[in-house]
Amino acid sequence: MFYLEKRDKGAAIISSEEEFRLTGKISAELKEWFKKQRLDSLETIIFDCQNIIFIDSMGIASIISIYKSITSSGKQMLLSGLRKEVKDILTLLKLDKLFVMDDRKPEEIIKDL
Amino acid sequence: MDKVLIVDDDPSVRILLKKILERSSFEVLEYARGAGVENVIDSKKPDLVLLDLILPDINGLQILRSLKNNSAMKNLPIVVLTGSSDKENRIKALQYGAVDYIAKPFLPEEVLLRVNTQLKMHNLINSLQEAVSDLKMDIEAAEGIQRALVPTTIPKNTKPRISWLYEPSYKVGGDIFDFMELGNDRKLVYIVDVAGHGVNASMLSVMVHRFIEDYINSHLTFDLTEFMKELELNFKFERFELFITIIALLIDYSEKKLHLANAGIPLPIFQRDGHTEYITFPQESLVGINLIKGEVNSMDFSKGDKIFLYSDGLTELRGKDDRSFGYKPLEKFLENHRSCKVEDIVKDLKEYLQNYRMYEYYEDDITFVAINF
Numbered sequence: 001m002f003y004l005e006k007r008d009k010g011a012a013i014i015s016s017e018e019e020f021r022l023t024g025k026i027s028a029e030l031k032e033w034f035k036k037q038r039l040d041s042l043e044t045i046i047f048d049c050q051n052i053i054f055i056d057s058m059g060i061a062s063i064i065s066i067y068k069s070i071t072s073s074g075k076q077m078l079l080s081g082l083r084k085e086v087k088d089i090l091t092l093l094k095l096d097k098l099f100v101m102d103d104r105k106p107e108e109i110i111k112d113l
Numbered sequence: 114m115d116k117v118l119i120v121d122d123d124p125s126v127r128i129l130l131k132k133i134l135e136r137s138s139f140e141v142l143e144y145a146r147g148a149g150v151e152n153v154i155d156s157k158k159p160d161l162v163l164l165d166l167i168l169p170d171i172n173g174l175q176i177l178r179s180l181k182n183n184s185a186m187k188n189l190p191i192v193v194l195t196g197s198s199d200k201e202n203r204i205k206a207l208q209y210g211a212v213d214y215i216a217k218p219f220l221p222e223e224v225l226l227r228v229n230t231q232l233k234m235h236n237l238i239n240s241l242q243e244a245v246s247d248l249k250m251d252i253e254a255a256e257g258i259q260r261a262l263v264p265t266t267i268p269k270n271t272k273p274r275i276s277w278l279y280e281p282s283y284k285v286g287g288d289i290f291d292f293m294e295l296g297n298d299r300k301l302v303y304i305v306d307v308a309g310h311g312v313n314a315s316m317l318s319v320m321v322h323r324f325i326e327d328y329i330n331s332h333l334t335f336d337l338t339e340f341m342k343e344l345e346l347n348f349k350f351e352r353f354e355l356f357i358t359i360i361a362l363l364i365d366y367s368e369k370k371l372h373l374a375n376a377g378i379p380l381p382i383f384q385r386d387g388h389t390e391y392i393t394f395p396q397e398s399l400v401g402i403n404l405i406k407g408e409v410n411s412m413d414f415s416k417g418d419k420i421f422l423y424s425d426g427l428t429e430l431r432g433k434d435d436r437s438f439g440y441k442p443l444e445k446f447l448e449n450h451r452s453c454k455v456e457d458i459v460k461d462l463k464e465y466l467q468n469y470r471m472y473e474y475y476e477d478d479i480t481f482v483a484i485n486f
Binding site: 056064 | 429
């Protein structure tokens with residue numbers, strides 16, 4: 001369900017082809033999927049969130065977990081394309097202070113890296 | 114060694130099947146009649162039965178029905194032996210609960226394949242049932258521990274009046290709450306909501322509960338700001354791969370003040386003189402990701418005021434129309450109950466939610482605490 005697509009400039013995009021609710025079971029799947037990804041040569045990981053239509057506490061925990069894993073190895077992570085409802089929840093919980101949220105499309109972000 | 118019982122009146126069929134099965138290390142039992150099959154099964158405990166449908170004394174289908182109605186034998190796999198053209202009985206046998214059939218005349222390979230497959234499936238189902246039953250017991254034990262930690266009775270003649278609704282999802286969940294005396298006419302009421310639900314969330318919520326108890330016992334001059342900072346230090350996300358959210362309300366009767374710290378729990382609702390409104394103090398972030406500063410906001414309260422604390426499981430509860438319960442309906446519900454006692458508000462809310470919810474169970478934990486000063 002999730003893909004990691006490597007691009008130029010040491011960047012990669014995490015995305016999903018279908019819309020999904022980032023809740024319980026899918027959150028656990030996302031975390032497990034992410035653990036299997038090889039990020040050795042990467043510097044920037046962009047999580048394309050345009051297909052997340054709803055997020056609950058388990059979903060937030062899975063993104064925090066991925067964020068902590070990426071940043072602890074000196075790489076950076078950005079959330080792009082967040083829908084308003086999802087962004088509002090993250091902002092309400094002050095997670096805009098933890099995550100970099102970028103409204104641009106992943107390709108545009110990579111161009112400016 | 115698996116044990117197979119052959120029930121067939123034809124000795125040549127029994128001998129042939131016995132040879133095939135014994136060559137593959139099965140222990141084989143033989144029985145030539147329909148009458149008394151249940152007694153043989155009861156005493157010899159076979160792992161699988163090969164049952165001929167045409168027996169001289171009792172119809173094989175009748176035996177099959179009777180075995181499936183016997184609670185001690187209903188899970189025993191039964192493979193029926195039928196004539197090659199007997200399609201009707203074959204289907205009936207499968208409808209009555211046979212797991213497979215072998216048409217006569219049969220090939221040795223076919224017998225072995227069908228018997229082995231059914232035994233494998235039977236063993237798999239058994240181990241799955243055992244695992245589910247163990248898990249159920251563990252969850253029930255966890256539920257017992259968690260429920261033992263939350264208050265069970267409404268304290269009489271104490272101030273403030275307090276009542277609550279506590280409904281963990283799938284039996285155990287990540288919510289926990291409590292109210293505690295702090296001395297000097299002060300009380301602490303809190304709701305903790307650990308991300309997610311299930312056994313790991315409930316274990317962490319029990320740990321938080323224990324931590325808060327210990328903290329209060331060892332800090333006679335309880336300070337809400339310091340308390341929140343201490344929570345942050347002790348419940349780092351990296352340790353549990355889960356975060357916690359908490360609302361902590363310190364009620365100070367001597368100063369008639371409420372002190373509120375809120376890290377990620379929905380805004381509380383306040384009622385005074387018939388008006389219902391959200392308490393829109395600035396919130397903190399989640400506990401455990403280095404963003405808690407110990408921010409506390411204060412407000413006055415008077416006799417008769419009410420305050421309602423609740424976890425997001427309430428506002429996010431999905432209804433039969435697939436829509437979340439939401440904030441507006443909650444506000445409206447409380448508005449309509451503004452002159453009710455807190456005990457009645459909780460009772461009515463419980464009933465309301467039971468009618469509203471999409472499923473028979475709650476998808477997320479729900480905690481709702483009503484306080485009347």
